[in-house]
Amino acid sequence: MASISPSSAEEQWRQQLAAMKDAVAALKLPPTSDVSDLDDQYDDSDDTDDSDGYYSSASGGAGQDIWDFISDEELEELGLAPSDVGGIGRGGGSTAGGAMSFPSSSSSSSYTPAWLSTKCLAMASRSSQAAAPIPPDVLQEQIMDVLQSSRPEEELQSQLTDLVGFDDLDFVIELLAHRDEIVAAALAEDAAPPPAASHNGPSVGGSRLLTKAQREEQLRQKDFEHKTAVLNAASAKEAEYPHVYKAYHAGNSLSVTGKRYALPAGSTVAEKEKYTEYYIPAGSKGTLGPGQSLVKISDLDGLCRGTFKGYTTLNRMQSLVYPVAYKTSENMLICAPTGAGKTDAAMLTILHTIGQYALPSPVDDAAVDDFAVDGEDFKIVYVAPMKALAAEITEKLGKRLAWLGIQVREYTGDMQLTKAEIVRTQIIVTTPEKWDVVTRRGVGDTELVQKVRLLIIDEVHMLHDERGAVLESLVARTERQVESTQSLIRVVGLSATLPNYIDVADFLKVNRYAGLFYFDASFRPVPLQQHFIGVKGKAGSKEGKENLDTVAFEKARDMLEQGHQIMVFVHSRRDTMATAKMLHEKATDEMCLDLFDPSTHPRYEAAVASMKTSKAREIRDLLPKGLGIHHAGMARSDRNLMERLFGEGVLKVLCCTATLAWGVNLPAAAVIIKGTQVYSAQDGKFVDLGILDVLQIFGRAGRPQFEDTGIGMICTSHNKLTHYLTAVTEQLPIESRFSAKLVDNLNAEIALGTVTSIPEAVQWIGYSYLFVRMRRNPMAYGIDWAEFAQDPMLVQRRRQLAVQAARTLQQSQMIIYNEATEELRSKDVGRIASQFYILHSSIQIFNTMMRQHATEADVLQMIAKSSEFDNISSRDSENKELSKLKDTGTVCDVGGTIDSPQTKTNILLQSYISKVQPDDFALGNDLNYVAQQSARICRALFMIALNRRWGHQCLVLLSLSKSIERRVWPFEHPLSQFELPRPVLAQLDEKGTVASIESLRDMEPGEIGSLVRNHGAGNKISRILSSFPTLTVEAEIAPLNRDVLRIKLYLYPDFRWNDQTHGTSESYYIWVENSETSEIYHHEYFVLSRRKLHDDHEMNFTIPLSDPLPDQIYVRAVSDRWLGAETVTPVSFQHLIRPDTESVYTDLLDLQPLPISALKNPVLEDIYAQRFQYFNPMQTQIFHTLYHTPANVLLGSPTGSGKTVAAELAMWWAFRERPGSKVVYIAPMKALVRERIKDWGGRLAGPAGLKLVELTGDNTPDTRTIQDADIIITTPEKWDGISRSWQTRNYVRKVSLVIIDEIHLLAGDRGPILEIIVSRMNYIAASTKVPVRLLGMSTACANATDLANWLGVKQSQGALFNFRHSVRPVPLELYIDGFPDMRGFCPLMQAMNRPSFLAIKNHSPDKPVIVFVPSRRQTRLTAKDLVNFCGMEDNPRRFLHMDEDDLQANLARVKDDALREAISFGIGLHHAGLVESDRQLSEELFLHNKIQILVATSTLAWGVNLPAHLVIVKGTQFFDAKIEGYKDMDLTDVLQMLGRAGRPQFDNSGVARIFTQDAKKDFYKHFLHTGFPVESSLHTVLDNHLCAEVSAETIVSKQDALDYLTWTFFFRRLHKNPSYYGLDILPEEQQDNGGMTAQHLANEFMVDMVDKALNDLATSKCVEVYPNGDVDPTPLGKIMSYYYLSHKTIRHLVRHAKARASFLDVLSWMCHATEYDELPVRHNEDLVNAELSANLTFPGTSFGLPMWDPHVKSFLLLQAHMSRITLPITDYVGDQTSVLDQAIRIMQASIDVLAELNHLSSCLEMITLLQCVKSAVWPTDPPVAILPGVDGDAAEAYGKSKGASARLQAVSAMTEAQKRQLSKSLQVPASRVNQFNRAVSLLPNVQVSVSPVTSSSVTINLKRLNALVDREARMYAPKFPKPQTEGFFAIVGDLARDEVYAIKRVGWSSGPGRSGGGAGDGGGRGSRGGRGGGQSSGGGAPGGSQPTARAVVQLPETVAQTGKVDVLIVSDGYVGLEYRVLGVEVPKAPVVDDIDKEKGQ
Template identity: 50%
Template sequence: MVDVNDVIHANEKAQIDFAQMLLPEGIRRDNNKMYEEVEIPPNEPMPIGFEEKAVFVSELDEIGQLVFKGMKRLNRIQSIVFETAYNTNENLLICAPTGAGKTNIAMLTILHEIRQHLQPGGVIRKDQFKIVYVAPMKALAAEMTNYFSKRLEPLGIAVKELTGDMQLTKGEILRTQMLVTTPEKWDVVTRKSVGDVALSQVVRLLILDEVHLLHEDRGPVLESLVARTLRQVESTQSMIRILGLSATLPNYLDVATFLHVNPFIGLFYFDSRFRPVPLGQSFVGIKTTNKVQQLHDMEEVCYEKVLKQIKAGHQVMVFVHARNSTVRTAMSLIEMAKNRGELSFFQVDQGADYGQCEKQIQRSRNKQMREMFPDGFGIHHAGMLRQDRSLMESMFSRGYLKVLVCTATLAWGVNLPAHAVIIKGTNIYDAKRGTLVDLGILDVMQIFGRAGRPQFDKYGEGTIITTHDKLSHYLTLLTQQNPIESQFQQSLADNLNAEIALGTVTNVDEAVRWLSYTYLYVRMRANPLAYGINHKAYQMDPQLELYRKELVVESGRKLDKARMIRFDERTGYFASTDLGRTASHFYIKYNTIESFNELFNAQNTEADVLSIVSKAEEFEQIKVRVQEEDADGKSSVQILCGSHHTNAARIMRALFEMALRKRWPAMTYRLLNLCKVMDKRLWGWAHPLRQFNTLPASALARMEDKNLTIDKLRDMGKDEIGHMLHHVNIGLKVKQCVHQIPAILLESSIQPITRTVLRVRLSITPDFRWNDQVHGSVGEPWWLWVEDPINDHIYHSEYFLLQKKQVVSGEPQQVVFTIPIFEPMPSQYYIRAVSDRWLGSEAVCIINFQHLILPERHPPHTELLDLQPLPITALGNREYESLYKFTHYNPIQTQIFHTLYHTDTNVLLGAPTGSGKTIAAEMAIFRVFNMYPTSKVVYIAPLKALVRERIEDWKIRIEEKLGRKVVELTGDNTPDMRAIAQADLIVTTPEKWDGVSRSWQNRSYVQKVAILIIDEIHLLGEDRGPVLEVIVSRTNFISSHTSKTVRVVGLSTALANARDLADWLGIGQVGLFNFRPSVRPVPLEVHIQGFPGQHYCPRMATMNKPVFQAIRTHSPAKPVLIFVSSRRQTRLTALDLIAFLATEDDPKQWLHQDEREMTDIIATIRESNLKLTLAFGIGMHHAGLHERDRKTVEELFVNCKIQVLIATSTLAWGVNFPAHLVIVKGTEYYDGKTRRYVDYPITDVLQMMGRAGRPQFDDQGKAVILVHDIKKDFYKKFLYEPFPVESSLLSVLSDHLNAEIAAGTVTSKQDAMDYITWTYFFRRLVMNPSYYNLDDISHETINKYLSNLVERSLRDLECSYCMEIQQDEQTIEPLTYGRISSYYYLKHQTIRMFKERLKPELPVHELLAILSLPCSDYGTDTKTVLDNAIRICQAMLDVVANEGWLVSALSLCNLVQMIIQARWLHDSSLLTLPHIQKQELYVFRRWSSRGVRAGCGHQGPIEGLPELIAACDGKEDIFTSMVKEVLQPNQISQ
């Protein structure tokens, strides 16, 4: 190995720009008038060390043998590296000369990775890993893809290229195990946030080829990639192995540090002595500066060098840098040879098959090729035809060409070595920069790598001919004396923005830490002077903390000025903006964004936009040739853009997103069309059918001439089209294409929610034919926005995907959103849908406001009076007072006390969550106990969990202490009639009470109710609202019939339209208390943050870091509640939070309990993820947990043993444990019925926020709400002003009418009309008619509307066999099925399905199929199914009995037993005993009565329960003796 100290000393001497150069020994110099030449002889090969031994392929395991098939053994370098690469997981850096076989080393690490995912039996688990190979050039990526595909094919590993040219769909990426990509592309992929989680998180091996690119312009990309990967390894605690491959470089130790390579294990450095063929190099510097003379001298020197090699009998490759120079150079060499009479040296001896070769050449169309061949010269460049290039390659390798003049593509793409290579000239035209630049060191090394043919030559020779001023530059580079430095600083702002947008850097400290992972940091410490850090500063701050902070703050300011981030210098926090995210995702540089901010506005025309794009920094390099000089280079870009340019399409997309975010409709539309123009390479005015490549150009031109638009073509027949186009057969083809252009039909309906907010329901019906070749197999993306043409503003925009299955089935899609409306009302808004991919494919729908009637203004809130707090002694009852732990009521309770406790008026109390409404309910209950001791109190709570909570509380306080009977009546718990008849207080759910009170005539206890307390009555507006509505309507109805008034007390959050609700409940001036949301006992501070991203899961994942920060900012040590939408989200959020904790100093900071105690508690938990999270002080809470686990978690959280609880939204209602900080993570949930994400009702969000702030401990609560950014405005509005409650009765009216018909309260159509007038729906119909699709509110219109409604509902019921209308068209007669439906609380559609599906003789398994039909959404929630299964089965039983089918009836009885016992019918009845499993039944079978005293009731083996009972004869010891070997004592006693 090389002595490191020597290298460092050498570096100090070889400061590149100084003249001092250290050259290897044995060099020859030649200095004359024309040129200076330095010649370095080839090295002697490294002698073989004694511990080196070659690795033979036959010694590898079978996977290795498969992949290295056809090779006998690995070469020297590969053998040295073998052990580390193939059998360990260490990071590696391998520096070796070109051509030393580094690709096979990469292959060894790939095989190591594959072997880790190999299962016994030889199956590779392909879904568990990805390998990413980052190649510096697209050309190389393509070559590597081919190489690896071929090699890995026997293992079935898929290798795909992912570059700017080769896009992959999501599905393809998931099916691929190895991706070959370029640095920029991989940067873009990993920049997109965790959305492609699947991708960046299953990467297990990252291979970086040509790491020495770090000091070129593209170095920063590599640095940001490595830094991102290393930080991901730390945060997710999952290993990603990094393999760096590079040419020999002097400061390899720095690069190893940067790649986190262990220098003692994973660092391998091979110098030029390890080249398979040693290389002699010579450098020629031409002295003249006159351009023409220079060229002439170069040709001269080049000819001498070529001739020298030819005379020695070698072949030569001459590399030039433009396609046309290949011909020019070859011609001038031939010319010189002719003039000097030396042409014979170049001509080839004519061998046996020479004539045949000559024939092949003569067949070629390439004139120059044919002319040069006889003289022994050939040319090769990328502009030639494929077959010509291959011909030249084969002629050269067979020796029929002595000199091949070619461009660098030959060195990169094709493996064709020669003894000598000559690089003529080092100026190369860079299209990116538009000027001549120096040939990159990469190219030089690659070309020199082609010198020397491994099988034939002892050494190879490389010559580079350049100008004299560049001589030392190439010498230092090629003798590797120049440490490679970092270029990261120049693009620091862009990379910092990318990390902020990704969410991995959120403040200055994190950014400083992030910089420590870059190569820049390694080099700044090694060579501070080069980065402008003076010696003193370095000594003061050896870790460069301060300097890094300066860099970060300066970049932060720049980005903040460009509005790409918000940077708060006081706190050091960064927040990403839409603009910054757009820039990061579309890879747009900071300077470009700055110029966009300056030039981009809503009034730009298409030409302006093109001109803005052309000013982007990405195009700085384009220069104009002298012949085309115009005022500036910009128009050139515009023209090039017109002829398509990759950068332009990307920048257009970015501008489109910017316009959409700025809400400029005309501009957005214009830009989306320009994006498609770029993608399709068609101007917008071209005929849309030009997007199909199946139609002939002539037909398309005719359509354009005759102005046949798509709409016209849709209406014409195929023959007519054929005649119009003078081409009869083409009509059908055109017609097919027309129907394949994506088209949709839009229909909208609007509902005013308040005077300023409208809800829009948009139905989107696909109107085209799907064809996989044209549309792919996923879906067609569309953009949708609502624009106000007068104010030029977008009020709502979203992206949606029309999926293939939706198009094929043609079913309409529903999209629901809210938009603002202003007074005076505009005449109309437009809803515009534009295809994301297809030109000319769009739809517009007008929202008309002419007939819109806005709802009434809402009356003011009740003011909170400044009263003296009332002591609880005001109750005047010692027993009642003893129930409370406090001495005085809070201000709200004080104000309502008199009305509730001393009067019988109905009360509606609207007050924010947490203001003690339950105590208000208790006041009303105590009044009943005092005044009407024989009557009953019914308390209705919307969720079982709430009922459970009240029961647990009241069982102790009211039943035990006051001696009043409390009964729970829910789906889980149905007490018998006697218990209900004796109860004083019934706690129930709306559905259950609705079911019970339906038959109130023959249930005396329903008539004894004195007060109905409805908790959360504002849920009227939600899905389950109609039930509440019906209960209250029925209660009023009953009391009007029994002339015994029932008091109704409604409790709710603050309402907007409390007056309507009060009128409906029959409340006058007294009894309505509607306080404003701000009168909470604990004030609340709310933060709303918007998050971008169309897709739900990635958006949720991006919220995790902000959640973590919110906890650190607002509640570092106090309890935190996080609400998520699903069980899966509780788990994902918890695991992510743990990952963030892992990077902190104290990862267990949220656990406030002794770890040993916690370990004991964790041992009792069943759920595996919960065991993990509890150890970090994070609890999870959802309906899928076992009851005991849930209780444990609740206790731990209430007692502050764990600090964070992640729960599903049901907890907000169900359990009352407040926290200091509440985080609502996402406001949508997945709705199984419609199969899409829908928003939580606003009441739910308020309820969740209401859990913030603990009355005893906090002086204020904090709530952080994370929403989809397009909904941010909506939540801003409604979280602060109350939400009006509308009725949802319309959708389920038929079922409730059916209940009344079955009960006999509705017997005619007139009764049905009257019934509706009792409902809340009727009140709101008059107040907000447009919401219910009513155009005006005159008497006749309303009457007509209602009678239509009744007709429609009755018709539905008749179709479901629930009732029939008599001859007089008025009277209604209930049928058995109607009664069954009402009694079992089933929808009439379910009963109809039973009636039509059930047959006389159904076996059990078919019944199961019918039972599961209405419940397909419950796939996972078995518990939900079981709750309903029994009552549905009993209803089926009634239906079957009504038809008189015995077999089916018996099957159903069996089915009910099976469900209740959770056993199959044919299972042994012994399994119903607790703890007995199938495998333990043998103990009963082998039992016999021998040895037991006589008189036992059963002898012989026991097969079932009756036999067991007989055998045991009531004696416990006999049973114990049977089962003691399989059960524990405590299990036996159970």
């Protein structure tokens, strides 16, 4: 609206008034009597009861000829209180009770509430025709609200216009012109006691005069109110709440909603020459009400007693709060005066929370006073308004809770906490802003945010303050978190007494009838009398200042005369001294120095003495004058001294700043606030002192032990008087400040992912205090009555706010706002702004000003322009000093003139970096403010530049950020960051590059000393240089194809760690940039922790290659904290050869689909007819090649396109053309093997009469079963192990077809094994002259030609099929979503949960969905979050599709708790850690669509064919223990998961969403469309494979090894992509001599590789390499190859093996096996390991490796197995199974190695370990403890009593009667007796005989005397995950000499059921053992037979000389079960001539 000049308005008004007076005069009314006469007239009235202070106001005289009289009674009949309708010209007056005498301004003014009331009535009558007219009393109240607010005039104008409308502009002008009078009159009237109830009869004075029109108006009004009653609910009679304790009669009470504004009874006002003073008397001190008593501490439980030590009772307020605070979890709002004990009330809520995690529970047993608190599971957050207060609270809580071991820490801008500290802390005291930042990261501090159980917000009335918006966003976020996670966070608000406490309670979601507590002033420990003094004269003017000083002095003198001590609060440090001096001067002038004199105080002398220690002269000068000062700029010791002297009473007056009120609890009898102008650097000007501060300062008035009242005085300028009067006496309701910050807060929520659409934003605003107040007081927020009537929940208004904010954010490029779908998505800039707390308006500035190549000067100018500094204003008084600062402190051009705010900001920022400090106090404040903000802004700009990939700009911004933080310019010497003398630094700066960090590091300390001309500094600089944190970076590059380069970085810390300098970690930004354009290709944040300083640090990533290629790229490693700590590593592209990626793709031909009759085989046709009648297009195209030709085939096509049928076609060819041959199907995972067995076993085996056999680690059938099988389905490792001995295994040579599924996995970990298998099958075919057909199946790959060549596929035969990804039976829509790189895997995963839920609702609301996650733990967490999101839906069980009975029946089958919870919401889990039955249940429910979502790990994609409509790949990284970090999934895994999208029979298309980090998005986009090139990784593990071939004697020389390599895929790719394998060839060399040069280089490269591999094997003693190039296997090499171990495992064992090893030794050797390198150690599992370790026989620390090492984990898991401990988490169960899986072969190999090394005792100890692992016992356990139903103690007792007869040999030989007796002795429960008997009958009772014995051999005969119960000869090992076969070691040696002569495995041969064989069985592999198990003879039918076995053991020649051997038969599974035949005589050998020994014998 146009501004209206008040003066012209005034003129207009005066004319109207004159006209009105003339009109009234014309009526010739009788004269009015004087108001005072009227007062006298009624003074004697009986009805005026003095004690009640009733008072009746009179109108002027009355003329009956025009006016109708309406008495109060009649008014009440109309439903209007007399006060609602003001009389005309009602005056003020003095009260009868003498309570108040108001200044003349109000009594003489005609602008009374009555006048306003009349005006409002008239307006209401005019607007009664409107849609929703406003009742007059509401209008009056809203006008008063506006007038009493402290808003600027322009705002008031527009608000008033909104209220009254444009028709009544005159009225607005009038209101503004007389604003002060109207407000003062209203206050005066409210201070006056209410009018008398009624007078007898209609008397002139008591009644109001109304015209007829007015009476009619009132009737209409009455009717309106009746109709709109529901809207007026708020002004109805207050509800009575049980915990609101107010004295209603006290006069200072307000209605709940703050409807009546009044000063308390007894208040007075005094008008003086220099000031106006309002005096408000102290309230009476409250006493206990009826039925109330103080709670005695002795009656409380132990938790409270321990914490409230030294208290006898709680005070009155705390006693009332106690039942709710301590005994319930209700949200609470406690409003009580300062000093009432709110902190202790909060302590009760803290104890309630702690009590829930304490053992024993204090609730159960009140007598206990010793507790163990589980501090891991909860956090309590205490939000304090200021840092000073946070420190005080931290100390207070910390001391009181120390006895419980509770850690309390401060977490503010000044006090940062590390992650580890956060984990260890239970109570965090923080400020609103800090907590906002923490929760904005949402999931960044999951450790913290999700464990919060109690949030205490101190001083909630801060909502009214600027910072209120922060509190609103915090509470809203917390409440929404409670709803979304369904976990309780109790919110407790503490505040000073508020007028509209109900609103605040509603906002905090407090139950008004339970958690709302309101305590009035009577609960103050010392009642407070208040003086509000308005000093005349303009604020800040000379007159104003002088008057302020005079008033302050007068009041201080008055107090001193009454004997009180005083604190005078001022608002700057300088002012403390100035005020002290002023008081002394005025006291001198007024001759009242004696009042201040401290010399008579008994402690004065001591005070003078202690003063001598003070360094501050002014303090020493002030003491004799009785004055002191106190501010934060003083030394700590001086502050303490002042506090002590004032506390003792030596100092009479203390002049201090507000920090004293906040941070130190030092009360005084009286406090005076001198002036209310405080300089705010943030606003760049003087602002009003906050109400919070006033209340805090007033809270310091009155010392409970000395005075019965406290005195608080506030001296302010006259125009601010009403503001402080209304605010401090709680006259004004507190309003919301949220709308001003709505845009930035909305951005934070969008970035956090909690608001993703406009409807959610509307809902979010509904949680704010703004919403509560908008509904309570719509007018104040610009909502007119009509709008409110139509939309009482303000949905449209909230929507309007949300849309407006969203549009603003979109314009700032911070979010993507889709107006059509209303979706809101954060952009990186928005996320950065949220994280760094940057205003959206600043972002707009940065968007326009940021440039790619900006200089430091440009950046500084941009920072200076940001909105954070909008309030910094330039003042003329500062220009001189700014010019000085510009000359001395700036180094970059500041641009602009000094008087512009931007230039001022820039100068201050540069001065700060230059360490130049201004003299001016306000400038100093500005400087600190600018520095604080700039550091944050600069970091944000750096992140934005990083995001935009601007390398040069990143460097500039990161350097500048560090400059601001370190106060060192980037061009200064980096050592300026350390404490070095200035002259030394000056020398370093002068010397330039000579003194660079690199150059200095090469010098000796002496040289450095000479260089800087200070020899003493040489050593110091040398020390600093050694710990200067730089990294050395080495890079390896490998092109994946023409357009993508893989880079591997090796990072080496190049410094010594120094805890003082580096703390616990250093962080770096690593980025790769183009050397020419400085575009960043990739960046990562790298944290180097002290713990991992010496580890290997690697980084793997890919970057795009552009054309033309730059000459080189730079890898930069820049420290995040230290200037100058950066390294640049150039990576040259000179040798880079980009491989040609001529992808050969097969087009899908448009053929007629073939019918199944084309098979021309009725049996096969029947098999397929069950599923389809026609082959699909792809199968049709390849049918002929596979079914009718013997050609090798490579088939590339997408998952789900029908490759399995293709494999079957090739099988039918093999069985038709080569009957009796075998087909081997190799699948890369056990899960795929199982799926194949399940499918083919059911579908093909029966009808086609085929025999299938599964060969995996889980299933090892015997040789006969394998020989009988037609199809062998196996894993690469297993087939490699078996085919190694192809010469001796007939069935390997019978193979006619090898099908390799997923052959593109060549690049993965198991790729080398596939390569070896293919090469070996080709080698076998060449050797036997019988061809083996190869069928390779994969997804589409980019280099199919190479793969085909290697597989021997002839393209001429048309046997290469490589179909594109699009050739799917169901088309796929693929979306790739990028997520910001969060520092942490879990936060990233959690950030993806909500988008996953939205994707499900969006793409597949009612069709099946699979969500793939990277780990087992993530399945649980993801499902939990999805369940939480369901909880917020209208139908929480939207994904569940079964009825309640069905659900309950299924839930009853579930074992896993997480799965049970998920299934009840229609979500299943699937991972290897679940028990089999749970996995099957999940699959079954999902398959039948009873549950709609399945959350699974990637194993599901491979192993189970469960398609879904939508597949979400949630994250593409997984934790790899080897690198102790997260690693990218193979692309093949991702493709396999995507293959599960789209159900052929149901969907027309499938949908897949890949969620990955932003950095990986392009990589997936590229390769998912073009196909991934397959490379070899054989070169990384060549050594083990060479050893296997050497052992098989396929390779006998180096040349053989080279020839062998030419069979491999590696050989083909080495020539095609040399750079990938590290072969440096210049591009021109590749062309030389037709490529001969390149050929020669490649050959040399391979020779080096073979040499290195063979040398490594020789070091491990696995091969023998001769100078002529021949290679022989050693016995150890044969053992390694046979047991399929790594040569490094053998090497470790050989190095550490020793004679007579202990059990711990052999356990350690075994756990060090290289095979355990792969054992996963997940995030935080080191903590689980430490906990597990504490409960085991050998702690993990005894292993000598850190807890996160996989070998330590295997060491612990094996012990846990032997101790039969239940593992803490399901993941560990799966891990333990895989450890046990590997353990058997490692131990068997170790037994052979130890025998080979001739250590008999160690060999026996290793056998003991094998027995213990199989039986799950310790060697020290009693042997009978393995039997079922036997208790450990009973077994112990039995063992002691029976001695040797308690051993298993004795037990196995018992008769039935003895067994019955045994079960009694061992106290076996009746229910377990049958199991017990079966187990005993399984124990072998063996008879051993040794004969015949010759000089060269010993024959050992074994006979089992008790029959085999189990046909498979299984042993009793119920705890071992896989069935084990009974077996024995036959050992011949010499016990006395600890030597082994020979060792052999012996087992029973019991017909076709014999299990074992393979890598896990057989005799010794070395020179001391023959091959195969013992030969058996005799034996009967299996099952009931008594089998026998015989082993012939060859003896070395040396044995015959000694003449005797010891024979030991040791069980391989039962502890202590062994038979010994000692001292067997060996006859001497006949003498023969020496024969030439063969080499190697």
